[in-house]
Every structure is written in C-alpha cells, then in structure tokens.
Amino acid sequence: MLGNDNYYLGADVGSVSTNLVLLSEKNEVALTLYLRTQGRPMQTIQEGIKVLRSKIGKSAKIIGVGTTGSARQLAATLLGADVIKNEITAHAVAASRVNPSVQTILEIGGQDSKIIILRDGVVSDFAMNTVCAAGTGSFLDQQAARLGIPIEEFGHLALEAASPVKIAGRCSVFAESDMIHKQQLGHALPDILAGLCQAMVRNYLNNVGKNKDIRGPIFFQGGVAANPGIRKAFEEELGQPIIVPEHFGVMGALGAAYLAQEKVGRQSELRTRFRGLQLGDIQFNARSFECSGCANRCEVVEILQEGSILARWGDRCGKWANAVGKGTYKGKSQEGEQQGA
Amino acid sequence: MKVTFPHMGNAWIVIQTLFESLNIEVVVPPQNSKQTLTLGSKLAPEAACLPLKLNLGNYIEAVREGADTIVITGGIGPCRFGYYGEIERQILREAGYHFDVVTLEPPDGSLRGLAQRIRYLAGKKNSWASILKALRFAYLKCVALDQVEDMIHAARPRLSDSHETERLYEEGKNRLAQAMTVKGIRDSVCSIRQSLRDHQMAGIKNADKFHKPLRIGIIGEIYTILDPFTSVGIEAELGRLGVEVDRSIYLSGWVGNHIFQGLAPGYRSIRSYPSHAKPFLSHFVGGHGQETVGAAVKFAREGFDGIIQIFPLSCMPEIVAASVLPRVQETYQVPIMTLIVDEHTGHAGIQTRLEAFVDLLERPSLKGISETSREGVSLVGER
Numbered sequence: 001m002l003g004n005d006n007y008y009l010g011a012d013v014g015s016v017s018t019n020l021v022l023l024s025e026k027n028e029v030a031l032t033l034y035l036r037t038q039g040r041p042m043q044t045i046q047e048g049i050k051v052l053r054s055k056i057g058k059s060a061k062i063i064g065v066g067t068t069g070s071a072r073q074l075a076a077t078l079l080g081a082d083v084i085k086n087e088i089t090a091h092a093v094a095a096s097r098v099n100p101s102v103q104t105i106l107e108i109g110g111q112d113s114k115i116i117i118l119r120d121g122v123v124s125d126f127a128m129n130t131v132c133a134a135g136t137g138s139f140l141d142q143q144a145a146r147l148g149i150p151i152e153e154f155g156h157l158a159l160e161a162a163s164p165v166k167i168a169g170r171c172s173v174f175a176e177s178d179m180i181h182k183q184q185l186g187h188a189l190p191d192i193l194a195g196l197c198q199a200m201v202r203n204y205l206n207n208v209g210k211n212k213d214i215r216g217p218i219f220f221q222g223g224v225a226a227n228p229g230i231r232k233a234f235e236e237e238l239g240q241p242i243i244v245p246e247h248f249g250v251m252g253a254l255g256a257a258y259l260a261q262e263k264v265g266r267q268s269e270l271r272t273r274f275r276g277l278q279l280g281d282i283q284f285n286a287r288s289f290e291c292s293g294c295a296n297r298c299e300v301v302e303i304l305q306e307g308s309i310l311a312r313w314g315d316r317c318g319k320w321a322n323a324v325g326k327g328t329y330k331g332k333s334q335e336g337e338q339q340g341a
Numbered sequence: 342m343k344v345t346f347p348h349m350g351n352a353w354i355v356i357q358t359l360f361e362s363l364n365i366e367v368v369v370p371p372q373n374s375k376q377t378l379t380l381g382s383k384l385a386p387e388a389a390c391l392p393l394k395l396n397l398g399n400y401i402e403a404v405r406e407g408a409d410t411i412v413i414t415g416g417i418g419p420c421r422f423g424y425y426g427e428i429e430r431q432i433l434r435e436a437g438y439h440f441d442v443v444t445l446e447p448p449d450g451s452l453r454g455l456a457q458r459i460r461y462l463a464g465k466k467n468s469w470a471s472i473l474k475a476l477r478f479a480y481l482k483c484v485a486l487d488q489v490e491d492m493i494h495a496a497r498p499r500l501s502d503s504h505e506t507e508r509l510y511e512e513g514k515n516r517l518a519q520a521m522t523v524k525g526i527r528d529s530v531c532s533i534r535q536s537l538r539d540h541q542m543a544g545i546k547n548a549d550k551f552h553k554p555l556r557i558g559i560i561g562e563i564y565t566i567l568d569p570f571t572s573v574g575i576e577a578e579l580g581r582l583g584v585e586v587d588r589s590i591y592l593s594g595w596v597g598n599h600i601f602q603g604l605a606p607g608y609r610s611i612r613s614y615p616s617h618a619k620p621f622l623s624h625f626v627g628g629h630g631q632e633t634v635g636a637a638v639k640f641a642r643e644g645f646d647g648i649i650q651i652f653p654l655s656c657m658p659e660i661v662a663a664s665v666l667p668r669v670q671e672t673y674q675v676p677i678m679t680l681i682v683d684e685h686t687g688h689a690g691i692q693t694r695l696e697a698f699v700d701l702l703e704r705p706s707l708k709g710i711s712e713t714s715r716e717g718v719s720l721v722g723e724r
Contacts, residue, residue, distance in 0.1 A: 070689055088697035123701045125676065128694060211667040295372030296570070314688075316574045318504040318581070 005030070007056070008064040008264070009274070010257025011045065011079060012090065012250065013037065013071035016110025016137065017223065018044040019250040020052060023257040025063075027097075031055060032250045041071040042284050042303075045078050050280035064264035065274045066090075066256030077303050077311040078284060080275035083259045088116055088126050090255030095219045096121040097258050098245050103215040106234065106242075107251075108204065108224035110137040115209050127208050137224045139172045143179065143196065147189065151227075154193060158229025161194030169199025197229040201237050216240045221248040282306065291315055342366065342441075344462065345408035347396040348373050350567035351486050352592055354518045356412070359479035363463050363472065368408040370399040373570035377402060382684060384436050391571060391653035391683060392564040393425055397432060404438060412462065414599065415446030420628035420658050422564075480593065480605060482517060485526045487591040487608035489513045489533050494587060496537045497580025498554035507577065509536055555647070555702050558640030560589040560633045562652035562659050565682060567592060572651055573682060573691045582699045587645070589614070589636030590629065614639065621672075622665050628658030634665050641673035646702045648675060654683040676701055 007030060010021040018041065020033040033051060037044050066083040067075040068090035076084045085093075095102050096118060105116040113136050117125040129136070144151040158164075165182050168174045175196065182192050218240055224230055225248040234242050247254055264272055285304045290297050298315040312320045345368040346356050353369050360367040371377070373395055381398030400411055413426045421428075426444035433440050443458050463472050493510045500506045513533040520526045557579060565571045566588055576586050593607030606612065614635030615625075622634045637648050650666060652659035663679050670677045678698050680691060 070693070086693045086696040086700065088693070089700045123697075126697055126701065128690075295374045296574075297374050297376075316577060317507045322502070322504050 005057075006061045006063045008066070008257045008261045009052075009062050009079070010090075010250075010253040010255065010260065011048070011065070011067045011069075011075045011081075012087070012252035012256060013041050013045060013067065013069040013075040014087075014109060014111070014252070015070055017249075018048060018069075019253040020048045021247070021250050021253040021257050022052070022056070023254065023261060027261075029247055029254065032247060032253075034249060037071075041074055042078060042286060045075055046280045046282075046284070049079075049277060053277045053280060062272065062274045062277070064257075064260035064272050066258075066260035066263075068252050068256040073311075073313055074286075074303065078275075078279065080273040081260075082272055082274075083256065083263050085256060085259050087252050088114060088128070089123065090252045090259065091221065092116050092118060092123045092126075092255070093258050094247075094251040094255035095221065095245065097255075098247075099217060099219070099243070102217050102219050102243075104212075104218040106204070106209075106218060106220045107222040108136060108220075108230070109222040112136060113204055113208050113222075115204075115212055115214075117212055117214075125212060127210070127212065129208050137222070139175075140196075140200070140224065140227065143176065146176075147193075149189075155197075155227035155229035155231070157190050158193035158197050158227075159232060160190040162188070163191055164194035164198055165191050167192070167195040167199040169196075169201075169203035175199055194229060194233075197227070197233040198237075201230060201233040205237060214238060218242050220244050221251040223249055225249070284310075288314070291320065293317070293319060342410050342462075342464075343368055343408045344410045344412055345370055345400060345403035345406075346412045347392075347399045348377075348568065349392075349564055350569060350592065351490065351514060352567070354486060354514060355479050355483040355592065355596075357518070358482050359475055360462075362475040362478060363467050365462060365464070368403045368406045370403040370406075370408075373399070373568060378684060384432050388655065390421060390655055392422065393428070394684065395568075395571065396425060396429060400429070400433060400438070400440065408440075410441040410443065410462075412443050412445060415444040420656075422628070478523065480596070480607075481523060482520065482526055483593040483596060484608050485530050486514070486517055487593050488530055489517065490591070491587070491608070492534060492537055494576065494580070495585055496541070497577065498583045498585050500537070500540050502540075503577075503581050505540065506580070509533065509540070554583055554585045555699065556585050556587065556645045557698075557702070558587050558589065558636065558645045558648045559651065560636045560640070560648060561629075561650045561662075562633075562656050563590050563595055563629055565651050565653055566590060567595075571653070571682060573688055575649070575651065575680070575691065575695065578692065578695055579699070582695060584699060587640070589632065589640075611636075617642075621668055622662070626658050626661045628656065630658030630662040633659060633662040634669065637666055637669045637677060638673070641669060641675040645675065647698060648677045649698065650677060650679045652679075652681060654681050 006025050007022040010023065012019040014037065016037060018035045018037045021029060022031040024030045033048055035044050035048055065079050065081045066085060067079060067081045068085045068087050072084050075081065091105055091107055095105050100121050103118055107114045112129055114126060114128040116123055140154060141151055144154045149157065165187050167182065168178045179192055179196060218238065220231060220234060220242045225244045231242050231244060245251065283306050286301060288299050288301045291300050296316050300312055300314045300320045302312050303310045309324055312324050315321055343366045344360055348370060357367055357369050377395055377398030380401045381394035381396065384397045385394040415423050415426055426442050430440060430442040443462055445455060445458055459472060493506065496506050513529065516529040517526065520529050559566050559576065569576065579586050590611055591608045594609045594611045597605035597607035598611050611632055614632040617638040618631045618635035621638065622631050625631055633650060640648050650663060666677050678694065680694060
C-alpha cells in the first residue's frame, strides 16, 4: 500500500504491453505496472487503473497524466491526459532524467525497435525499424515458445554458450529456418540461443543503428533489455559497456510521467485533466466507420463513454475530430453525412 | 478515343485542361484510394514499386467510365518508371484490358518523337498553333496550381482551423480546374491568396502575434512526394504539427524539365539541383536520386530546420540518395529523416516518426521560450 501523496501518472500503451508508472512529487518511482495489452487497449487501461486504485491510499491524488505508445491517443482520451507524447521523446526524457550524460539509447520493444542519439541531454537523431519487425521482442517470444523454454530463461541459457553458432539475422523467417537447420545438425541449445542473440543485434545495428554515431554511456531499455544474452551480444558488438536502467521495461511510461510533471508542475494554476480513478468502472465503447467525404476514405474511430462521444480520430482532414463537443457531426453516420446538430 | 491517365497529386487538373482544350475526350480516374491500390496490387508484380500498383488501379477504375487510351510520361535511365508505359500495357493486356498506350517522352532526347505522339493524340483537327496554345495554357495552370499548393504549405501552420485550411485548398483547386482563361487562372490565385490572408488576419487577433513555424524540406521520389495519398498526407500532417513545408519538386518544375527538356522552368525549377549535389553525388544515378541530394543541400543552405526524404519501398535511385544523405546531414548539421512507404504503410507509424522529428527540431528554438499552446508538440526534449 502506497502513501497518500500526490502522484504523476505515466501510461505507455503499446502493441504488446501496457505500462503504468506512478511518479511521486519527490521524483521517486512509487509504482510500476506491467500488463499485457492483448489487443484490447481500452480494457487493459481500465484494468490497470483498477489495480492502481487498490494500491494507493484513499486520499492519494493523481496531479498529472502523460501518455505515450502507439495507443497514446486512446489512452489520453480515456485517462484525460495533460501530455500526449510519441515514444521516442518519452524514452529520451526518461533516460536523460535517470542519467543526464547518456548519449545513446537502444530500445527494443514488442513490435518495434529504435535507436535514439542524445547530445547534452536532448535528442539529436533517431531511427525506428522500418518495414520489417525482425529482431523485436515478439520474435524472441515466438522462438522461445517454439523451443519450449520460458522467455525469462532465454538469455540465461544463451550466456552458457561455449561457441555460438552463426544464424542469418536479416529476416525473421530466414533466421527461423536457419535455427531449425542448426538444431537438426545437433548444435547445443545454448549455442543456438546465443547465435540468435548475436544475429538480432547485428540486424538491429545494421538496420536501425545504420549511420548512427553510437557513443557511451549507452542505455538499453524496453522489454528485451531483460534478456542478458542480448545485452552481452550488444557489448561484444559495440565494444562498450551497456547500461540497463532500473526501470528499463517501463521507461516510456516513466518518460510520460516526467513530461506530465513538467507540464503541470510548471504552470501552478494548471489543473490536471485526469478523469479520476473511478474510470476503471465506467463503460467505454469504441466503434468505427468509413467516411465517404472524399477519396481518402478515412476510417474514423469514435470513443464513447456511456453513449456519448468522447473523442474521434483517424480522419485526415479533421472534419470529425474537430467536431467533437461542437454539436455538429453528431452520431455515427455510415454515409459520412452531417446528421444535424 | 477516350483518353485516361494515371493520377499523381494535382496533375489531373493540368492533364484534363490540356485534353479538353484540344477537344479530346478525357476520363479522369477516381482519386487514388484504398480501392485503387487493391485493384492495382492484384495485377502488379509483388515486388513492383507503389506507383505502378496505383497506376494500374487508376486505369481499371477508368475503364468503368469508358476509357480506351492511356497517356503516360516516360523516362530514361535506371528508374523503372521509364518502362511503366510498356509494362502496364502488357499487364493490362494479359488481364484482358485492351488499351492503346501513348508514352509521352522525347525518345533518344528528340522532341520530334514527342511531337509525333502529341499529333497522334490531338488528331488532324487541331493545328500546331492550337496545340501549342493548349500546352501553354495547361502549363500556366500547372504553375498556378503549384503556387496555390505552396501557399497552402505556408498557411497550414499559421491558420488555426486545419479543416478550414484544407477546405480552402480544395476550393482553390476546384476554381483552377474550372478556369478557362489566363485571366481566370490569375484571378483564382489572387482570390485564394486573399482568403488565406483574411483567415490569417482573423486568427492573429486572437493570438496577438505571429509565430515563426519550423521549416522542413520534403525531398525524394517525385510520385511519392507529389501524391498525398502515397505520402500518407505527410504535408498536411506536418502542417497540423505546426510546420511549414517546402518541397524539392513541384509538378510544373518537373514537367518543364522532363517533358519540355528544360524549355520551361516551371515553379521551383529543378535545374540547379545537380550542381548543388556535386560535392556529394557527382553523377546521374537514375530517377531523381541526384536531385534529391541536391535539394537536401539547397534546403540545408537555405537554413531549413530539417529535411525529410520519402520514397516507395525498393526505389533504387532514392536508396542511393539515402546512403549519401548522412554526409549532407553531417556537413550542414541539419537533421534528415528517411521515410519509406509501401502498400501497408499505416498512418500510426508515420505519425510517431513525424512527431518525434518535430520534437527533435523544436528543441533549439524552445530554449528560453515559454510553453507553446499546441498539444502534442510542446515540451520538447527539455530537462
């Protein structure tokens, strides 16, 4: 049970996991929560808020909210966020708060991977994996499942390797068939796992890290940073120590909390837009329709709270999004026509 | 003969004008859409680049309105686009569509071959004088369209209501599409300029001062950067994020250089790019690879805050350019980001990258300035 302090809430709602962080006014991480999104971000966020509510004191207050991750907009609507930020900035902010001298961030999550270059505590360059998701957490998950080992043990087994085998890392499909081939030849499991770690790291550095000026101190964050096999492979490949920060798995959410703190803390008169801890019990619905106003045929998403429209997005022109709360374009319309005020 | 042509951004307005003033029946295909892409992808080889897939989709959608002749521009050098006219004709024939394909290009660099093809399209009823007059008129309209588009580039970050800005843009395009005289074109441009100004002045009363937006130069493969469907609306998106964009290539600049062999400069002539590119890429690499590098150098020298390169997956000339750009970035200390688009490019991924890039660029200008009001792009990289 946490005390009755004031907290900043950071939420990182990604494709694989939903992370929540409570940051106290004294800049201490009071609570971290890691939930699997499982394709249901709305329910997961509400679940998270319920857990949060059960863990903090009755008179504890949320005084600022920041959201990030691929469902940041959805999370912001549900929670009532003060700051909405992309993952890159959120990760960079968190890392530079933890260690202001950090110059490189390697981040590998469930479906994406990115590299962020910082100089003097601000982002100077970044890259994300482009069209291919090879070498992200989901792929490691799959392979661990295929080999029948828990993902938590993956890295420790890889560390036991005597002579890692060479595995093609360019593409996850090739990597998998290469791995099966090496298994059939009789190579030991740790050697194969270590080989896979090396292949992933090579792939990451060749694609995401291409042309980037990687200088220490280097932070390694995101879910995959839990894997010591990957950590070791990075250290070998880069020839430098890799630092895994304490809250490596929730750095995005932590960054969002810091950003909320900056925004709300700076303007003393500004009150948070947080919608309250009871939102775990409110009925939210989402629905979508295709607007036929022009050739873009945008898929517009509507978020409803107990029947009334909370937010809309997905339209490129802003016709639907801007109309929320203005009384026009009310209600769902298959034809994309105005249905009166 | 009912002529159709592939879409590329606003090009349809110019092409329609040209054919209509020569009394050639023309079918404007429906705008590029997911439907277009779905139709095109079914016929195109999987590994072909995005423009081919969209082109094919355009033709099939045009068939439904009775089109029987395709007009496409050609090209020379190692870019697949040069062969698209012929490839498309064969693909369509195999799929059971019998189009007559006319490729407008100067074969072996001679304007005579081009003239023959124009004559074929125009038929005997049009004199050369009327053909030239029609070309000139279409060209003037093209330059006017580019002017309007560039005004919108400037207006997007400055006008408060993004929906209203896009509406003004649509209105401007419609007015230009309907303009039948040179005076009509001029009046349209003036009236759009005036209404944009009015909107800006109305907005300033509320905000009480001008803000200086970030400037980003868009470079890359021509089809992708000219066609908002293909570029996932990146220009409008950046505008909403408060960024003024400029582009390396505008339609009339390309037409002037490519089809008229430099006889007409167009809006934002692309002629100076190769010399700008020289220290980094000294020779032609196909497509607009060299122009992309040159444009990056030019934008950097003009003090743009950042540059975004955008091209379809597997575009060879742009891949060459992309591997040269880090040196431009280093030399001029200007951030350059590369975006690759393909069939399945979702909007969310692009959005994240654009927001992060804008965050990165806003950092220096934010120091010492209090909070800006725009949600989502404030608080950048500050500590």
